[in-house]
Amino acid sequence: MPELPEVETVRRGLIPVMEGRRIVKAIQNRPDLRWPLPENFAERLTGTTIERIGRRGKYLLLDLDSGETLIVHLGMSGRFLIYTDGIIRKGADFHQSVGSQSSKHDHIILEIEDGNRAVFNDARRFGAMDLWQTALIGDHKFLSGMGPEPLSNHFNSEYLTKTFANRKVPLKAALLDQRRVAGLGNIYVCEALFDAGLSPTRSAGSLSSRDCSRLVDVIRDVLRRAIDAGGSSLRDFHGASGELGYFQHTFKVYDQEGKKCSKSKCSGTIDRIVQSGRSTYFCAICQR
DNA sequence: CTTGGGTCCTGTGCGC
DNA sequence: TGCGCACAGGACCCAA
Incomplete structure (x- = not known):
């Protein structure tokens, strides 16, 4: 599990690939990660544009132009791999063995408009995703009880x-x-x-x-x-x-x-x- | 309310 | 080379 610095590094790695770009197609390979994924998950992602990628604690927050935010927790083994033309170009990845057998745990695939694919791979499946109204993001159960950001002035x-x-x-x-x-x-x-x-x-x-x-x-x-x-x-x-x-x-x-x-x-x-x-x-x- | 323990899941590395 | 066990960056849930 990635902790705050790793999640922040992933965020920074995803920005140039995803921010401001449209998700042409989302593919959901299983009904759940750690918990069930929300209703119509892939459909609600498909066609949206990722306006901004933020972070709260260990959660990534992808604000979509649909008015919803995709909330992502990497759990212990979750990672995003970025493929261009079917070849791994960049890994927001803190683990080994990106090569051969990794597709077994490719749970969510986001096809981006310029041809990149962002693949969420999570062997242990302690990761989580959800969709929530951006305007009410602080009310989401993942985030509502969370303490201050350690790098903010609220943490003193x-x-x-x-x-x-x-x-x-x-x-x-x-x-x-x-x-x-x-x-x-x-x-x-x-x-x-x-x-x-x-x-x-x-x-x-x-x-x-x-x-x-x-x-x-x-x-x-x-x-x-x-x-x-x-x-x-x-x-x-x-x-x-x-x-x-x-x-x-x-x-x-x-x-x-x-x-x-x-x-x-x-x-x-x-x-x-x-x-x-x-x-x-x-x-x-x-x-x- | 606080606190401690069990649990989810798969992969890897080590001792034998 | 194989087997069994301990351990892994997290966090929820429940019992006391």
């Missing part, structure tokens, strides 16, 4: 202090909760907590306003740096399907179990623990 130390007040949940879980802040996932929470010097296991409510202030700063910083790097790609590419993020080469703790802590004066090693079923990586010496 006062807000974080307030939303964490009296919370007993581990800090890690609080940051993964999309209702508190949008777009963070396992990688960037681990990285941000390392940068902040805060333990993932302490309760969210135990943070001082000073801690919250520092946390806001490092979250913004890690997200900005990851976006600049084109996101993180967890496996090596074998196909020739376009640009690949490289932020994974700068991970300080994520997937670094057993390595020496990268803080210069720290003698610790990176630990891996499991919190609510998911791996947490951190340095127990310098994260308190």
Whole structure:
């Protein structure tokens, strides 16, 4: 799953191909992704022009000239592949194996007016799509309870202090909760907590306003740096399907179990623990 | 209301 | 080379 930086990278990759262009034909290869697709899904897409591609948290928002917005969540394994003349030209893709067998999980195909095809491929099928009135987009159940965008001014130390007040949940879980802040996932929470010097296991409510202030700063910083790097790609590419993020080469703790802590004066090693079923990586010496 | 655990689905990599 | 198991970037749902 792509987290905010990966979704933002996908958005930026789709804009030159799709924005301002008409969907000549939409093809739906199955009735559902994670949930059932809406009634007449392909018909409602076909013939519309994509006016703008936006993002909210980990959701892509494609505003159509029909007055509806196509909402897309990539889940864990969802990706868009762009084909020109049947050849992959560009992949908004953070996984391996674009080549041979990928068509098996090609669930939604958008034929664009200039001959490009945007193919939504999602092996694990944790992804989701829906159509909703653009004017009421904030009311959609995917978006209505979502916390502030971490790169916006609404996400600040006062807000974080307030939303964490009296919370007993581990800090890690609080940051993964999309209702508190949008777009963070396992990688960037681990990285941000390392940068902040805060333990993932302490309760969210135990943070001082000073801690919250520092946390806001490092979250913004890690997200900005990851976006600049084109996101993180967890496996090596074998196909020739376009640009690949490289932020994974700068991970300080994520997937670094057993390595020496990268803080210069720290003698610790990176630990891996499991919190609510998911791996947490951190340095127990310098994260308190 | 908050919190923790199970669950959906497929693919990959590792130890044996 | 094959097999079984652990694990994967998410988030909903339900029970306590």
